[in-house]
Every structure is written in structure tokens, then in C-alpha cells.
Amino acid sequence: MKTLYLKLKGRMMMPAIFLILFAMAFSFDSLSAIYEGYLNILQSPSVLISDYLEIGGLGATLFNVATIMLINIIMLNRLKVKMSGPIFAGLLTIAGFSFFGKNIFNTIPIYIGIYLYAYYQKLEFKSFMIVVLFSTGISPIVSYLIFGTGWPFYIGVPAGVIVGIFTGFVLPALSAHTIRFHKGYNLYNIGFAMGILSMLYAAMLTTLFGFDLFVFGTTTSEAYHYELLILTLVLSSVFIASGFIANRKVLRKYPKLLKRTGRAVSDFIRDEGRDITMVNVGVMGLISVIFITVLRIEINGAVMGGILTVMGFGAFGKHPVNSVPVMLGAAFWFLLSPVVTGDPAGVGLAIAVLFVTAIAPIAGRFGVLFGIFAGFVHIVLTPFTYVFQGGFDLYNNGFAAGFVAALLVPVFEFLKKNVPEEEME
Amino acid sequence: MKNLELKILTKIIRELSHFLLVHGFKTFSLETKVEDKVTYFVISIDQPKKALLDKMNERISRERELEVETYGWELLGDMDDKNELDVLGLLIDDIVIEEKPNQAVITLSRVSRYKD
Numbered sequence: 001m002k003t004l005y006l007k008l009k010g011r012m013m014m015p016a017i018f019l020i021l022f023a024m025a026f027s028f029d030s031l032s033a034i035y036e037g038y039l040n041i042l043q044s045p046s047v048l049i050s051d052y053l054e055i056g057g058l059g060a061t062l063f064n065v066a067t068i069m070l071i072n073i074i075m076l077n078r079l080k081v082k083m084s085g086p087i088f089a090g091l092l093t094i095a096g097f098s099f100f101g102k103n104i105f106n107t108i109p110i111y112i113g114i115y116l117y118a119y120y121q122k123l124e125f126k127s128f129m130i131v132v133l134f135s136t137g138i139s140p141i142v143s144y145l146i147f148g149t150g151w152p153f154y155i156g157v158p159a160g161v162i163v164g165i166f167t168g169f170v171l172p173a174l175s176a177h178t179i180r181f182h183k184g185y186n187l188y189n190i191g192f193a194m195g196i197l198s199m200l201y202a203a204m205l206t207t208l209f210g211f212d213l214f215v216f217g218t219t220t221s222e223a224y225h226y227e228l229l230i231l232t233l234v235l236s237s238v239f240i241a242s243g244f245i246a247n248r249k250v251l252r253k254y255p256k257l258l259k260r261t262g263r264a265v266s267d268f269i270r271d272e273g274r275d276i277t278m279v280n281v282g283v284m285g286l287i288s289v290i291f292i293t294v295l296r297i298e299i300n301g302a303v304m305g306g307i308l309t310v311m312g313f314g315a316f317g318k319h320p321v322n323s324v325p326v327m328l329g330a331a332f333w334f335l336l337s338p339v340v341t342g343d344p345a346g347v348g349l350a351i352a353v354l355f356v357t358a359i360a361p362i363a364g365r366f367g368v369l370f371g372i373f374a375g376f377v378h379i380v381l382t383p384f385t386y387v388f389q390g391g392f393d394l395y396n397n398g399f400a401a402g403f404v405a406a407l408l409v410p411v412f413e414f415l416k417k418n419v420p421e422e423e424m425e
Numbered sequence: 426m427k428n429l430e431l432k433i434l435t436k437i438i439r440e441l442s443h444f445l446l447v448h449g450f451k452t453f454s455l456e457t458k459v460e461d462k463v464t465y466f467v468i469s470i471d472q473p474k475k476a477l478l479d480k481m482n483e484r485i486s487r488e489r490e491l492e493v494e495t496y497g498w499e500l501l502g503d504m505d506d507k508n509e510l511d512v513l514g515l516l517i518d519d520i521v522i523e524e525k526p527n528q529a530v531i532t533l534s535r536v537s538r539y540k541d
Contacts, residue, residue, distance in 0.1 A: 084490060121429075122540035127491040172495065180499045189496075265497040265512055270487065 005245065009274055012088045012281075012315070013242055014073055017235065021095070022066040024231065029059025038063055045148030045216055046101045046140040048391035049347055051301035053099065054221035061301065065098040068107070072133065079126040085267035085277070085316040090133025092312025097137060099301035099308075101394040106139035109161045113168020120169075131172045134190035137395040138167055141201055144392065149211065167197060182405035184264035185365070187317045188358040191398020195389045198399075202390025213390040220347050222298035229289065229299055232307050236285030239311070243279035250275045261364035262317035269315050281314035284323065288354055291327055295334055297350045306354030313357065322364030322371070323357045329375020330356040348386065348396075352379045355397030359405055366412045378404045426459070427539040433494075433516060434464055436501035437535070440513050441466060443502060448477060466533040473529045478522055481531065484510040485520045491538060 008016050025034060037060025041052050052061040072094055081087060094102065114132050118125040125132075145160035146153070175193040186192055205211045243250050253276040260266055268277040288307040297303060310318060330353045337345045356378045363371025378400055385400040393399055438457060445453050445468070456467040493515045500512050516535060523530040 081492065082490070084493065086493060086496065123495070123538075124491065127495045127538075129492045130496040176495065176499050179497060180503075183503050184497070184500045264500065265493050265515065267493065267511070270490075271511065 009242060009246055009278075010083065011073075012083050012269070012274065012278065013238060014069070014083070014088070014091055016238065017095070018066055018069045018073060020231075020234070021062050021069065025059045025062035025066060028062070028227070029057055033057060034059040034063050037061070041103050042105045043147055044143060046103065046106060046143040047148065047213070047216055048140070048386065048394060048396060049100055049218045049220060049302050050140075050216070051100050051220040053224055053301045054219045058224045058227065061099055064103055065095050068098045068102060068104060069095050071104065076129070079129070081126050081129050083269065085269045086130045086265070087133065088269065089312040089316035090130060093309045094133060094136065096305035096308030096312070097394050099304045102136050102139050103143075106142040106160075106164070107136040109142050109164025110135050110139060110168040110171075113165040113170075114172060115168075116165065117169045117172050128172050131175055131190060134188075134395075135168060135171050135194075137191055137398070138171075138194040138198060138393055139164070140394060141167065141198070141392045148216065149209075163201070170197070178402065179264065182402045183409060185361045185405035185409050186358050186398065186401040187262070187264060187313055187360065188355075188395050188398025188401055189264065191358070191393060191395025192402030194393045194395060195385065195399025195402065198389035198392035201392055202388070205390070218347060220300040220302060222300050225298045228304050232285055232289055232299075232304075235311070236282040236289070238282070239278045239285070240282035243275045243277075243282065246275040246278070250279055254279065258319050258321045260319065260322075261361050262319065262322045263361040263365065264317060266317040267315070268317075277315045280319055281311050283320060284314035284318055285311045287320055287324065287327075291331065291353055292350075295331055295350075295353060297353070300347065302347055302351045303354070306351045310354050310357055318357050318360045322360040325363040325368045325371030326356045326359055326375035326378065327353060329372040329377075330379040332372070333376055333379045348383055349379060352382045352397055356401075358398055358401035362405060362408060362412070366416055370408075370412050370416070374404060374408050377408065426537060430537045430539045433498050433501070434459070434535070436498065437466065437513065437516060437533075439502035441468060441533075444510065444513075445470065462537050464535050464537070466535075468531040468533075470529055470531070472527050478524070478529055478531075481510065482520060482522055485514045485517050485533065487514050489518050490515050
């Protein structure tokens with residue numbers, strides 16, 4: 001039993017989470033319902049926001065999440081990739097976005113593209129593993145070209161696969177470059193890189209082919225709110241309990257972690273230890289639950305994706321001190337928006353309250369008030385970046401966060417010249 | 426040597442210079458030796474604080490991670506606080522600190538893993 005726990009701890013509980021999700025899939029729906037729902041998921045154009053809970057049902061969605069997790073866990077094991085903070089964040093992000101946009105069908109061409117880039121550069125494929133795990137945020141371009149254009153399959157399938165491979169091929173170089181744009185203050189850097197590519201694809205499809213990219217609209221299902229709320233609480237509890245089992249005095253390590261700015265590349269597993277990182281992951285899950293409960297946001301696939309991503313980045317830059325201020329800034333506009341515009345706050349704003357934590361390092365570096373302001377600017381910008389990138393970049397908040405960080409960080413640096421600098425302890 | 430490796434070496438030199446200047450060293454020497462696959466960075470500084478050397482050793486002696494290197498090497502040289510040696514630590518294979526009276530010689534080494 002102890003050996004099993006140590007193995008699970010070494011993999012940050014990921015195999016256990018896979019098993020929980022897999023078991024849940026079959027406890028909610030019959031085999032035939034899962035099969036039918038899963039086929040619907042695979043054939044969906046998957047552009048933002050395509051909630052697989054609505055398209056395929058809870059059982060099929062959980063099956064999709066679990067299988068994609070399994071494939072990636074197997075790949076990481078085969079390549080002997082260490083479970084570092086960014087790898088853990090990548091895995092939980094994949095799990096999260098498998099609720100609304102990622103499936104086995106649309107992710108593979110992108111992986112092949114990155115593999116070809118590594119081969120071309122004469123580098124190990126595993127050295128691009130962080131890009132690999134986050135790359136599938138642009139997978140809707142594959143599904144859209146195959147199922148969303150109305151092209152016959154003999155054109156759509158090659159077009160989707162070729163564009164997917166091309167996207168994977170250019171992404172490592174592009175993402176290494178874009179990280180300089182925001183100086184690491186946007187934790188979803190690859191989302192920003194993919195947003196730029198998506199913008200190009202959206203422009204080409206609209207201008208050259210005359211497609212209306214927003215014809216599919218937004219599909220969400222809030223029918224499984226309580227099931228997913230319980231799942232989040234269970235997962236958060238598992239992580240917190242695991243941290244305490246590993247080290248009863250684990251909380252003594254928390255103040256040091258909370259002092260980190262979170263700016264990329266902040267690997268909490270490597271720098272602070274697995275025990276306190278697991279506690280932080282669980283705490284970030286609970287904070288997400290508190291925010292959605294207070295704001296009366298019901299959990300759909302996209303919101304669940306946001307929660308899992310926030311938890312994942314609990315190992316790679318996010319903690320309560322740097323995340324809550326930006327979430328408060330976003331929550332302020334979420335509450336104010338219906339009053340100002342007269343329309344209820346949509347799912348885009350709801351998920352932005354969670355995904356705004358992409359810019360948590362801004363609060364970590366400049367403090368609470370600057371963080372709140374940055375969170376507010378972020379949520380106001382996200383609807384516009386969505387239109388720019390046509391919905392192909394599932395990490396739309398990462399795209400927006402890149403601009404927010406690039407815009408605000410130089411201004412904040414100018415305003416706050418005497419930033420307290422950490423001294424060597 | 427591959428162009429990517431040359432870019433990374435240049436960034437390491439910039440990061441080290443920035444780090445030393447941020448910590449108030451007005452006189453220091455930074456020598457670079459490139460030998461086939463291994464590059465050495467030899468830093469000589471006068472009267473360093475013990476805490477600084479210990480922290481450098483702790484941050485840089487961690488295991489090199491190629492996955493993080495390919496992802497975040499472009500951030501090198503953009504240090505925002507005095508403590509940010511995390512990215513540098515990911516790109517260095519070994520650190521040796523030789524303490525002499527009122528002086529320290531720090532030797533960092535990096536093995537190129539990029540094929541030409």
C-alpha cells in the first residue's frame with residue numbers, strides 16, 4: 001500500500017485521477033450511450049465553445065477526458081518524462097479542455113507536427129513535451145476543416161490533417177519567441193502563440209473562402225453542475241490529503257511558496273516539493289469552487305475546463321496570493337457587466353473569472369491592487385480576442401493574457417519603480 | 426555549433442552579468458571558454474556574501490531539464506528580481522564554487538545537447 005502511494009505521489013496522483021474519471025464515465029451512462037455520445041464528440045467541429053457535455057453527455061465526455069489523459073500518461077511514461085510542474089499543469093489542462101474541444105481525433109496531427117519539428121531540429125521529441133501537452137489547444141482547426149466547412153471528406157480530411165501537422169511543426173519555434181513578448185507574465189504562453197496562428201487561420205478562412213466562423217455558436221450544458229462540483233471537491237480533497245499524508249507538517253512550507261511571483265518558469269514541484277505543491281493544487285481547486293459558488297456560475301464543460309486548468313497550474317505558477325486578486329478584478333466585471341450592458345454575463349465571462357489566473361504573476365510581482373486592475377482589463381479584453389482568433393484557439397484567455405501582460409507590465413514597472421526585491425535568504 | 430546553442434550561450438552571459446550587477450558587484454570578471462561540446466563560464470567576484478553563494482549553488486545545481494529549456498530559454502536575461510536564477514539553473518549542468526579569502530571563483534559548465 002505504501003509502495004502504491006509512493007508511486008502515485010511520484011506521478012502527482014495522475015493515474016488515480018484517470019481511474020476516478022474512467023470509473024465515473026461508466027457509472028453515469030450505459031455503454032451504448034457512451035459509444036453514441038463519443039461518436040458525436042469526435043464528429044463535432046469543436047470550436048469555442050463546444051461543450052462536450054451537451055454534445056455527448058456526461059459519460060461520453062468523461063470517457064473522452066479519461067482516454068486522452070491515458071494516452072498522454074502512457075506517452076510521458078514511455079518517454080521517461082519527469083512529472084515536473086509544467087508537465088503536471090499540461091496534463092490537467094488537457095483533461096480540462098477535453099470537456100470542451102479536445103478529442104483523440106483532432107489532437108494527433110498536431111503531435112505529429114511537433115514530432116517532425118523535433119526530427120528536423122535533430123532534438124529529442126521529449127524535449128518539446130511542454131509544447132506538446134499545451135499544443136492541442138488549437139486542435140479545433142483540425143475538426144473544423146474536416147467537419148465544419150462542409151467540404152467533402154476527400155478534401156476536408158487531408159486539409160485538417162495537413163493544417164494540424166503544419167501547426168504542430170511551427171508551434172515550438174513560435175512559442176519560444178512569444179514568451180519574450182509578455183516576459184513570462186502570461187502563464188498560458190502557448191495559448192498566446194496559438195492565438196496568433198488562429199488569427200491567421202481565421203483571416204484566411206473568412207477572406208479566401210468566405211466562411212462564417214461563428215455559425216456554430218456556443219453550446220453548453222449545465223445539467224451536470226452538482227456531479228462536477230462534487231468531482232472538483234473530491235479531486236481537491238485527494239490532492240490536499242495526499243500532501244498531508246506525505247508530510248504532516250507540510251503547511252510550514254506554504255509561506256515560502258506563497259511568496260513566489262509565479263512568473264514563468266516557476267516549477268513548484270521542483271522548487272518547493274511535491275507535498276506542498278499537492279496541497280496548493282487542492283487549495284486552488286477549492287478557491288475555484290468558492291468563486292463559482294459566490295458568483296452563482298453553474299459548471300458546464302468550459303467551466304470544468306477552467307477549474308482543472310487552475311488546479312494544474314497550482315504546480316506551475318499559481319497560488320492563492322497571486323491568483324485571488326486577478327480573479328477579484330475579473331469577478332468585478334462579471335457582476336457589473338449585466339448592469340452596464342443589460343445582457344446577462346455569458347459563459348465567456350464566466351470562464352474568464354477562472355482563466356484570468358493566467359496573469360497571476362502580475363499580482364505576484366506588483367501586488368494586490370495592480371492584480372485586481374489587471375484582472376479587470378483581462379476580462380474586458382477576452383470577448384474581442386475571441387473574435388480575432390475565430391474560436392480555433394481554445395486558450396482564448398491565454399491569447400488575451402499575452403496582450404494584457406505585454407501592455408500592463410511595462411506600465412506597472414514604470415509606476416512602481418521601487419518594487420520590493422526578494423533578497424537571497 | 427548550432428545557432429540555437431550560440432543564442433543560449435549569449436543569453437547565459439547576459440543573465441550572469443545582469444545578476445552580478447543587480448547584486449551590486451562593481452568589479453567582476455566573467456570568462457567564457459568553449460571547448461567542443463562543453464562551455465565553461467568562470468566568474469570571479471570579490472567579497473561575496475556566503476548566503477549569496479549558497480543560494481546560487483542551490484538554484485543552479487538542480488538537475489537540467491531539457492523540456493523546460495526548450496520552452497523558457499528566451500526568458501533568460503530578463504531578470505525582474507534578485508532571486509530569479511530559476512531559468513538559468515535549468516540550462517547549466519554543473520556549478521563549482523571555489524572560495525578563497527575575500528574572493529570566490531564560480532565555474533558553471535554547460536554541455537550542448539544540440540546536434541549540428
